[in-house]
Amino acid sequence: MSDERALRVWTLIGEAAADRHGTVAVQDACVACVRALRVSGAGLSAVSGVPGLRLEPVHVVGELSRGLAEAELTSGDGPCVDAVSERRPVLVADLLTVEAQARWPLFTTLGQAARVRAVFAFPLLAGTVVAGILVLCQDRPRMLDEAEQARAGLFASAALALLLSMVTMDGDGEVLAVAALALGPQIHQASGIVAIQADCTVEQALLRLRAYALAADEPLTEVARRVVAHRLRFSPAGG
Structure with a gap:
């Protein structure tokens, strides 16, 4: 029976690919998952952990998911x-609960501003990684x-297989990530620039970018764009 459910998931993913x-x-795993589970949106991020945990957004489906990633x-x-x-x-039925707000005070504030109420995050496990x-x-x-959680888990397994086989292609090749998204790379580029400007580590630079975005009530990606475009500059601490 589990094999039949997995086959059905891959069939839905194939149909999403055929549609485009x-x-x-x-991206087809995200689209098919949204259709199958009737959620407002879905997103997939790769994980890098050196140094520190970083989420690298790869694809989102729906404006709500973009707000969630942001x-x-x-x-x-x-x-x-x-x-x-x-x-x-990690499954959160309502970001407005006291428990959710106490656990993630900054995230829940930003998530609610983006109109996100429920979030369901499924790790893509390759062994213990x-x-x-x-x-x-x-x-x-x-x-x-x-039943929905089990089905989402099958979509996560399919997404892992597709993520691990993902290859960036040049020229006329197919680009897997959404060009308009590009959240992660631009933020990391800006972190590198700020690290040089402020004479600090990249991780410290990312913290400064986040603090600036929160204080200015701006999306982090917009702050990163201004840094990369040389329209925003950071000075060394105490300078």
Whole structure:
């Protein structure tokens, strides 16, 4: 029976690829998952851990998921971060609960501003290593039942296989990541620039970028764009 369910998941992913007239790729797992589980959006991030934990957004489906990715990148916490560190799904039925707000104060504030109410983060486990995160979101309070959680787990397994086989292609090749997204690389580029400007480590630079974004009430990606475009400069601490 489990093999039949997995086959059905891959069939849905194949249908999503056929709809866009492309070969099966990571974004199709996100699209198929949204359709199958009837959630508002889905996103997939790769995980890098040296130095420190970093989420590298690869694809999102829906504006709500983009807001969710922005909230986690800006706050540096949230269900995806915990799903990586705990190596298990982190399911949040409502970000407005006292428990959720106490656990992720910055993330829940930013998530609510982006109209996200429920978040379901599934780690993509390659043995004991978390290679990525499949995250689903809803614009209203909701919990996935056991059957839905099992199905989401199958989509996560499929997404892992696609993520591990993902190859960046040049020229006329197919680009797997969404060009308009590019959240992670731009933020890391800006962190490198700020590290040079402020004479600090890259990790300290990322913290300064996050602090600036929160204080200015701006998305972290917009702050990063201004740094990369040389329209925003950071001075050394105390300078």
